[in-house]
Each structure stands twice: as structure tokens, then as C-alpha cells.
Amino acid sequence: MLSILVTHDKHRVIGSNNQLPWHLPEGLHFLNKVTTKKTIIMGRKTFEAYGKPLPNRKTIVLTRDRNYRPYGVEVVRNFNLLKLCKDQPGEYFVIGGEELFRQALSIVDKLYVIYIDKSFDGDAYFPELPADEWELLSEKQGIKDEKNPYDYYFKTYIRRK
Numbered sequence: 001m002l003s004i005l006v007t008h009d010k011h012r013v014i015g016s017n018n019q020l021p022w023h024l025p026e027g028l029h030f031l032n033k034v035t036t037k038k039t040i041i042m043g044r045k046t047f048e049a050y051g052k053p054l055p056n057r058k059t060i061v062l063t064r065d066r067n068y069r070p071y072g073v074e075v076v077r078n079f080n081l082l083k084l085c086k087d088q089p090g091e092y093f094v095i096g097g098e099e100l101f102r103q104a105l106s107i108v109d110k111l112y113v114i115y116i117d118k119s120f121d122g123d124a125y126f127p128e129l130p131a132d133e134w135e136l137l138s139e140k141q142g143i144k145d146e147k148n149p150y151d152y153y154f155k156t157y158i159r160r161k
Contacts, residue, residue, distance in 0.1 A: 002086040007114035013122030021120040046096035098124040111157040
């Protein structure tokens, strides 16, 4: 199964200058909980924003750059990988960035969305969801505190059959 895990604001901003425009530790905790011991797929710029492979999961970096070979990850240049992962056992997660989300959205089965109910300045966006294609399966409000200063929600969507 192929899924997307994304955090975005109320205008679908996902990044600014290749960085997250917010600090939300509970969002990172959720990413770790959901993807540990699984495979994550990301674009080169997203990987460079993390700076290193995330522990306890297989990391695949998609890039067109033939010379890109960072340590500790599998580099793939064939964007058909997403279609191949869709039919594999287990769950594979696309975690960014904008271009990869656009390519994956039409074929993924499930979306894990951390929705921040606030507007941020940004230059990267998550595509708009076609409402007739997705069903909200669950929604849970996150805990707002001094470390997580925004109203935010964990939402799970499944593709309508």
C-alpha cells in the first residue's frame, strides 16, 4: 500500500525555503510512530532538509540527479517506483516534497494529514484534494501546549472506491 504523510497549514503550505515554517514536536512524534520500521520515500530536497536518514526505517530518495549518492539511503531515479510500491506488501510512505506529492496523489490509497489551523508564509504547497475521491476516516485534535502552540488535527483519509 502506498500512503502519503504530510503536515500542512490551512492554505496547504508545506514548506518555506526547503524548511518547515513551524515547530510542531507532536507532528514529528506522529511521523516517527507511523513510519518506524517501514519504508519512506522522499525527494532529494526533502532529504537534504532532514540532513540524514531517519532511524529505524528504510529511506528511498527519488532524484533525477545521476551523481547524487548520499550515505545510508537508497537512491532511485525511476519515478515509476511509486506505482511499484503500491502493489507491494506492507505500507510505503511518501513524505515530501511538493513535486513528489503531486505525482503520488493520484495513485496513493491513504493520506495521513497533520492539519495546522493557522496560515504560514511558504513557497511549497500540498495539492488540493479532490473531495469526491477521498473519505475522511478519522480526525483527532492534537494537544496544544507551549511546545505545540497551534491548533492542529491528525486526519486520516482513504481513497473512495
